[in-house]
Amino acid sequence: MADARLRDAMFHRIMRGLVDTGRAPHYAELARPLGLSVENARLLLHEVMQAYPIGWLHPETDFIASFPPLNNLPTQYRVTVGGRQIWFAQCGFEATSVTWLFPGEIVRVDAPCLDCGDPVTLEMRDGRITRVEPAGVIGHLNFGFGPSRGRPAFL
Amino acid sequence: MNLFRSEDHARRWPAFLPRSEEGFIALPDLAGFFATESRHHMLEPDYLSTWYPRRAAERRAYLEHIGKTTPFWLGTPDEASR
Numbered sequence: 001m002a003d004a005r006l007r008d009a010m011f012h013r014i015m016r017g018l019v020d021t022g023r024a025p026h027y028a029e030l031a032r033p034l035g036l037s038v039e040n041a042r043l044l045l046h047e048v049m050q051a052y053p054i055g056w057l058h059p060e061t062d063f064i065a066s067f068p069p070l071n072n073l074p075t076q077y078r079v080t081v082g083g084r085q086i087w088f089a090q091c092g093f094e095a096t097s098v099t100w101l102f103p104g105e106i107v108r109v110d111a112p113c114l115d116c117g118d119p120v121t122l123e124m125r126d127g128r129i130t131r132v133e134p135a136g137v138i139g140h141l142n143f144g145f146g147p148s149r150g151r152p153a154f155l
Numbered sequence: 156m157n158l159f160r161s162e163d164h165a166r167r168w169p170a171f172l173p174r175s176e177e178g179f180i181a182l183p184d185l186a187g188f189f190a191t192e193s194r195h196h197m198l199e200p201d202y203l204s205t206w207y208p209r210r211a212a213e214r215r216a217y218l219e220h221i222g223k224t225t226p227f228w229l230g231t232p233d234e235a236s237r
Contacts (some may be wrong), residue, residue: 004203004204005204007204008200008201008203009200011202011203012198012199012200012202012203013197015197016198017180019198021195022161022231022237034191034228035210041225043185048203050205051203051207052203067227069189069197078159078218091156091157092156092157092158093185093188093189094156094189095188096182096185096186096188096190097190097191097194097197097226100195100197100198101196101198106234109158112162113158113159114157114164114168114170115159115160115164115165115167116160116167117169118160118166118209120158120160121161122158124186126191128184128186129182129183129186132182134160134161136160136162136183137158137159137160137182137185138158138159138161138162138165138179138180138181138182138220139156139158139180139181139182139185140156140157140158140159140162140165140175140178140179140180141156141178141179141180141227141228142156142157142170142171142172142174142175142178142225143172143175144174144175144178144227144228145227145228145229145230146226146229146230146231146232
């Protein structure tokens with residue numbers, strides 16, 4: 001078991017990598033900067049994901065699928081900052097949290113409505129909603145939180 | 156956890172569960188739910204060890220503040236399953 005500083009360091013590099021490039025770095029890319037062997041970096045990644053269970057690896061792999069509020073695997077929640085659309089939010093709820101990764105910037109979220117496919121657009125800056133289209137946009141939790149609901153809460 | 160154009164759009168979604176009638180949340184409340192203090196520190200080097208552990212309590216306090224106190228929102232067992 002690695003110490004908390006190492007887990008923090010890997011977490012920080014993953015989150016920073018997602019913000020800077022739109023994708024999560026692979027553990028092998030993180031090994032040398034963290035002073036670890038590649039295998040120990042892989043093991044550390046699993047520790048980080050255990051400590052951050054709201055994210056997950058793609059099943060049966062060591063690939064980061066979700067690292068909320070962003071997703072390494074594309075979702076319908078496309079995120080645009082500074083004219084660049086290179087990010088995806090984990091879900092519609094976490095989409096409202098992406099603003100905290102881009103201080104001072106307008107963060108735009110575009111998604112097709114799962115009912116009709118028409119657009120849903122949300123813009124935020126430093127946590128404040130600056131634009132919503134259409135005006136009636138609503139959040140919806142389908143399964144409820146908690147393991148007793150038996151399904152991933154992001155659905 | 157999705158965004159819909161309106162409540163009616165959500166209800167027409169083929170995967171909509173009847174139980175989730177209580178799962179609607181207004182956008183300003185949702186933004187507040189995801190704006191608790193720990194969220195402001197996601198880019199700090201000690202987020203995982205220092206800030207993330209505070210998240211659950213913050214979320215519960217916020218949900219109680221906006222009146223979402225059912226097991227569905229709080230993630231607690233349903234009465235019937237106790």
